[in-house]
Amino acid sequence: MIEVRSVSKFFGNKKAVRDLSFTIHEGEIIGLLGLNGAGKSTILKILGCFLEASQGDAWVGGHSVAQNAQAVRSLIGYLPDKPPLYEEMKTRAYLEFVARLKNVSANAIPQYVDDAMRKTNLLEVSDVSLGELSHGYQQRVGIAQALVHKPKILILDEPINGLDPVQIIEMRDLILSLKGQHTVILSSHILSEITKTCDRILVIDKGQLVAEGSESQLRGKAPQGIHVRLELARSTPELVKALRGLSGVLQIDESAASQGFLDISCSHDIRPLIAQTVVQENGELLSMGRKEAELETLFFKLVKGGV
Amino acid sequence: MGKIVSIARRELGAYFSTWMGYIILALGLLLEGILFNAYAIGDSPKFSADVLRDFFYFSSGIGMVAAVLFAMRLIAEEKQTGTLVLFYTSPVTERELIYGKFLSVFLVYLIMQAASIYLPCLILLEGKVSLGHLASGYLGVMLLGSAVLSLSLFASSLAPNQLLAGVLATSLTVLFLVLWLVAYRVDVPFRDLFMYMSIHNERFRPFSIGIVHTRDLVYYGSLIFFFLEASIKVLETRRLQG
Numbered sequence: 223m224i225e226v227r228s229v230s231k232f233f234g235n236k237k238a239v240r241d242l243s244f245t246i247h248e249g250e251i252i253g254l255l256g257l258n259g260a261g262k263s264t265i266l267k268i269l270g271c272f273l274e275a276s277q278g279d280a281w282v283g284g285h286s287v288a289q290n291a292q293a294v295r296s297l298i299g300y301l302p303d304k305p306p307l308y309e310e311m312k313t314r315a316y317l318e319f320v321a322r323l324k325n326v327s328a329n330a331i332p333q334y335v336d337d338a339m340r341k342t343n344l345l346e347v348s349d350v351s352l353g354e355l356s357h358g359y360q361q362r363v364g365i366a367q368a369l370v371h372k373p374k375i376l377i378l379d380e381p382i383n384g385l386d387p388v389q390i391i392e393m394r395d396l397i398l399s400l401k402g403q404h405t406v407i408l409s410s411h412i413l414s415e416i417t418k419t420c421d422r423i424l425v426i427d428k429g430q431l432v433a434e435g436s437e438s439q440l441r442g443k444a445p446q447g448i449h450v451r452l453e454l455a456r457s458t459p460e461l462v463k464a465l466r467g468l469s470g471v472l473q474i475d476e477s478a479a480s481q482g483f484l485d486i487s488c489s490h491d492i493r494p495l496i497a498q499t500v501v502q503e504n505g506e507l508l509s510m511g512r513k514e515a516e517l518e519t520l521f522f523k524l525v526k527g528g529v
Numbered sequence: 530m531g532k533i534v535s536i537a538r539r540e541l542g543a544y545f546s547t548w549m550g551y552i553i554l555a556l557g558l559l560l561e562g563i564l565f566n567a568y569a570i571g572d573s574p575k576f577s578a579d580v581l582r583d584f585f586y587f588s589s590g591i592g593m594v595a596a597v598l599f600a601m602r603l604i605a606e607e608k609q610t611g612t613l614v615l616f617y618t619s620p621v622t623e624r625e626l627i628y629g630k631f632l633s634v635f636l637v638y639l640i641m642q643a644a645s646i647y648l649p650c651l652i653l654l655e656g657k658v659s660l661g662h663l664a665s666g667y668l669g670v671m672l673l674g675s676a677v678l679s680l681s682l683f684a685s686s687l688a689p690n691q692l693l694a695g696v697l698a699t700s701l702t703v704l705f706l707v708l709w710l711v712a713y714r715v716d717v718p719f720r721d722l723f724m725y726m727s728i729h730n731e732r733f734r735p736f737s738i739g740i741v742h743t744r745d746l747v748y749y750g751s752l753i754f755f756f757l758e759a760s761i762k763v764l765e766t767r768r769l770q771g
Binding site: 270271272273274292295296298300302304306307308309310311319320322323324325367 | 531532535536539542543546547610611612613614615616617618619620621622768
């Protein structure tokens with residue numbers, strides 16, 4: 223559905239995207255993950271025909287973005303990081319205007335607008351001026367304008383940006399509800415959100431693709447070993463010293479020691495040995511749990527070039 | 530064509546959904562009325578044709594100012610509010626966008642001129658007005674105004690915000706206005722060139738006295754077309770460079 227081949231984009235001397243290549247299949251929900259300034263928005267703008275690549279090309283639905291931008295524009299719905307809204311317009315009038323721009327026939331416009339408003343739960347604000355809507359509703363209108371012409375591909379740039387926790391959950395449900403009807407490519411710098419909505423994650427750093435895969439595949443790339451968290455009623459320097467001396471202990475993080483927690487990184491599962499040592503050193507163990515390899519840690523390592 | 534009309538309709542709505550459009554219209558008409566009474570009619574006896582000529586003279590000046598104010602926001606405001614992306618990511622060409630914008634502002638300008646028609650009609654109370662003179666004068670005002678509209682639209686496509694667009698549009702308009710003065714200070718062929726390019730003096734006066742020259746129609750038509758196409762090129766380039 224989308225194929226990006228060796229795309230680079232320069233802004234003067236600055237290289238925002240470097241020789242980027244990836245493929246997105248029909249029906250997938252893909253997340254572009256990266257820190258601010260990593261090049262995510264630039265990639266989405268190129269796919270949205272909003273920006274031309276300096277080198278390379280991308281194909282959307284078989285059409286070259288560089289050669290046949292108009293055909294590509296007909297296939298996509300695009301939500302920029304700030305929804306393109308005319309504040310003086312009412313929701314329905316705005317969506318009807320966008321539908322006309324996107325080649326929806328005059329007869330079909332009411333139906334298409336109704337469908338878009340139903341999908342995004344906007345029917346109740348149909349006659350409200352866009353400037354009077356809350357940020358969450360404005361973001362919904364932004365998505366509605368992107369899907370009003372029922373495009374095959376939805377490009378959403380930071381769709382949860384600036385939303386409160388309730389609105390984030392609503393937006394997540396909305397994006398998940400689009401699965402199967404559209405191929406969705408979205409960007410975010412919030413790892414936890416992207417893992418909850420996307421089938422596959424493309425990790426972007428300094429304009430380059432540094433990792434790609436599903437959440438579990440990315441976890442598989444995390445450093446091997448296990449992480450154990452101890453909750454102690456009492457911890458002594460002697461206990462920590464004894465734990466450090468155990469075979470298989472790689473590192474002990476005492477940053478949460480004041481709250482009674484010790485985080486231990488081990489090369490393999492030595493939990494029985496740890497429990498035994500705590501008892502021997504009168505550590506008063508309250509609980510011991512195994513932590514999964516943190517995706518945040520992996521992400522941090524990826525963008526720092528550690529993996 | 531459908532998209533041009535859609536864009537123009539939305540833009541028209543934007544003019545009249547806020548006070549801005551009404552204020553510019555009202556102030557323009559108020560000034561025209563004052564100048565018509567104070568100077569065009571004046572204290573001394575005048576021929577009706579001279580009153581009409583003076584009316585069109587003032588009308589052209591106020592029209593140019595109004596044209597800059599109306600048009601300076603057209604693209605610059607889209608850039609400021611981030612709505613330009615809507616057009617760039619929709620199957621809409623830069624040409625449709627520019628012509629749609631121009632159509633809307635042309636209609637607003639037309640409404641302003643149409644609303645002033647009661648002023649020349651007042652001459653009928655105590656004099657005679659030739660319909661040909663009236664039509665010629667309004668044609669001149671519309672052509673001159675449209676040229677300033679397209680020039681201001683071009684400025685709007687270049688500038689990052691409305692204020693700069695206004696400054697740029699005003700500067701360009703003044704430049705085209707004073708070219709005939711510059712023409713007297715330079716030698717041929719620049720004298721002929723500057724005289725030809727001057728937007729008001731030599732071009733507009735014939736219309737104001739009821740004379741329509743084909744060369745003036747071609748001049749205004751070319752100027753409008755040139756700046757509309759230049760605006761399209763600016764937007765295309767902007768899309769290429771980001």
